[in-house]
Amino acid sequence: MRFKKSEILLIEDDLALGSSISEILQLSDFYVHWAMNGIEALDYLQNHTPSIVISDMMMPFMNGEELFINIRKKKKFNAIPFVMITANIDEEVKYRQLENGVTEYIVKPFKSMELIFKIKNLLALAQYIEKKFKPDPFSKVTIKLSDKDFLVSVNEYILNNLKSKISIEELSTHLYISKSTLDKKIRKYAKKSITQYIREFKLEYAVRLIDAGERNIQFLVDETGFNSFSYFSSSFKSYIGLTTRDYIKSLEN
The missing domain is CATH 1.10.10.60 (Homeodomain-like)
Structure with missing residues (x-):
């Protein structure tokens, strides 16, 4: 019996970093859709509901904070974990994202295993809650x-x-x-x-x-x-x- 892979929506405008993260996630047995910016991500979400969203903070057209707010406007995406990746180490920026409701905040540079473990933990908790209250x-x-x-x-x-x-x-x-x-x-x-x-x-x-x-x-x-x-x-x-x-x-x- 084949099990459905967890789907991850990755938003990253840097080609090298996006390619690297996408490859790491696929090697960890996730299905990955990679969008280059927030507009592409919102377009993809019109017909798809991923298990988790991972987004860079600084991007053209729409930054990660604006993307997060746009995604949360739709009720069906309220419970989807959202991981923000950024090189900005400003504490005020970090706390604002967490207060907005961002699930995780990871500062660049980061170890690939940190990202993988955090994703798996978030998905495991979401599945536990669903099973507990089903x-x-x-x-x-x-x-x-x-x-x-x-x-x-x-x-x-x-x-x-x-x-x-x-x-x-x-x-x-x-x-x-x-x-x-x-x-x-x-x-x-x-x-x-x-x-x-x-x-x-x-x-x-x-x-x-x-x-x-x-x-x-x-x-x-x-x-x-x-x-x-x-x-x-x-x-x-x-x-x-x-x-x-x-x-x-x-x-x-």
């Missing part, structure tokens, strides 16, 4: 739920409605039980109220996105369906013990 298709046909199937079905419903305000009444109807029974079962199996369970599920999802490289806090708020930035921030700090920014910084140290 709904169990068989839970949909389960009427009388076992302990394990009950929580699986609750998690599936929350995940499928993650960006919305989740109605406990609609959740209980989905599971064919009353709201009081739903709350009792959650308290029994998870040792917390249904409201707390939903909130912490969303926060745990946000944590996994951060661990996978997401740095845009507003994106985290939108993806987890919190009704305000401040409520997300206070809930995150209460749950993790650190502010969102401090948690992100702890991963970068």
